[in-house]
Amino acid sequence: MIRLIIAVIYVVLAVILCLPYHLYLWIISKKDKYKSWHKSWRFVRIFFKGLLGIAGTKIEIKGFENLSKVPHEQGILFVGNHRSYFDIIALQTIVDRPLGFIAKKEFKKVPLFSWWVADIGSLFLDRKNIRAGLETINEGTEDMKLGLSLGLYPEGTRNHEAKMLPFKTGGYRMAEKSESAMVLVAMTGMDDILENNHPPRVKKTNVIIEFSEPVYPHKLEAKERKEYYNSIPDTIQTMLDAHKK
Numbered sequence: 001m002i003r004l005i006i007a008v009i010y011v012v013l014a015v016i017l018c019l020p021y022h023l024y025l026w027i028i029s030k031k032d033k034y035k036s037w038h039k040s041w042r043f044v045r046i047f048f049k050g051l052l053g054i055a056g057t058k059i060e061i062k063g064f065e066n067l068s069k070v071p072h073e074q075g076i077l078f079v080g081n082h083r084s085y086f087d088i089i090a091l092q093t094i095v096d097r098p099l100g101f102i103a104k105k106e107f108k109k110v111p112l113f114s115w116w117v118a119d120i121g122s123l124f125l126d127r128k129n130i131r132a133g134l135e136t137i138n139e140g141t142e143d144m145k146l147g148l149s150l151g152l153y154p155e156g157t158r159n160h161e162a163k164m165l166p167f168k169t170g171g172y173r174m175a176e177k178s179e180s181a182m183v184l185v186a187m188t189g190m191d192d193i194l195e196n197n198h199p200p201r202v203k204k205t206n207v208i209i210e211f212s213e214p215v216y217p218h219k220l221e222a223k224e225r226k227e228y229y230n231s232i233p234d235t236i237q238t239m240l241d242a243h244k245k
Contacts, residue, residue, distance in 0.1 A: 003202035004194075007054050014047055015112045025119050033121075034146050037098040040119040048089045055193055056204030059090060063211035070181045070214050072097055075144035077175035080185030081164050081236055082153035086193045090209060091151055091185065092120070101151040102140065102171060121148045127156065127168075137173055144178035151185075154232075160191050167233050172217065176225070181214035184232060186239035208243045 021043065029036035052059075070076050078091065078099070088101055100121025108114050108124040118124075123140050126132040140150055152174075154167035175182045189207035197203050212235065217225050 001199075001201050003055060003204075004200060007051060007202050010051060010054055011113075014050075015116065018043075018047075019112070022115050022119060029119075033143070034098070034148070036119070037100070037121045037148055040116075040121075041092075041098040044116065044120055045093050048093045051089060052086075052093060055086070055202045057086070057090070057193055058206045059094070060206065060208045061094060061210075062208065063213075064094070066183060066211045066213050067096055070183075073147050075147050075178065075180045076149040076214065077144065077172070077180055077182045078149065078151045078185050079172070079182060079232060079236075080151070080153060081187055081240065082155050082158050083160060083187060084158060084190035084193060084195050086190050086207075087153070087187055088151065090187070090190065090207065094209060095149060097149050098147070099149045099151060100143070102136070102153070121150070123150075133170065137170060140171070140174045141177045144174055144180045150174060158191070158195065160195060164233055164237060169229055172229055176217040179216070179218045181216050183214050184212035184236050184239070186210045186212075186236050186243065188240055188243040210239050210243070212239070 025036050025040050028039065067076070076097070078095070080087065092099055098121060100123065101117070102125050103117060103122050105124040105126045107117055121143060123136050123143075125136045144150060152171045154169060154171060155165040156168055157165070159165050172182070174180070187207065187209050189205055192203060192205045193207070194200070194202055215228060217228065220228060
């Protein structure tokens, strides 16, 4: 419980005290979006590293060398399983380039915090409005062309079961249309930090994050691309199963 209280205080104070920097980033973004994303990414990853330190989270990383196979100035679409709010926090501290996320539109209503979510290049997706969803996907495509990486969780919600939920594949188009790489991400143990604990508390936890080889969907023939997209859930599940062993 003490870790949870300290973590909440840390987050609230950081979000409030750093509002002037948010304004600075907003001004920069009007002239150079990538510069704003890069500064925000460097700032936020320091903040998240502090939060993981408070939580006592230890991360074992597998396949990190696969990220270096994609030029640093290019965006990557990270596609992974979703178990915890800490998925985003942990991934942000590991990835070696500006990284935003495709977030549910409900996050946009969270006071102050949503500003920081937007600062790193995140987009808010309305899953109930097809037209608005397509506009978000198109916006993400254009941002990736500028070099922004995005995290996508195709299950659509946090899932704490052993098997993943069906994947929603519309977001894959962002990598295909922007001619960016896709990297699959398998995360194990993330929900043991917070969500699996009753009563609620932040628990010291060891987690595993694994990155696959990058794949460029636009370089694949239509049939190969469809097969690759269909194979993504099974590939991630295989990675997760290997973590347990």
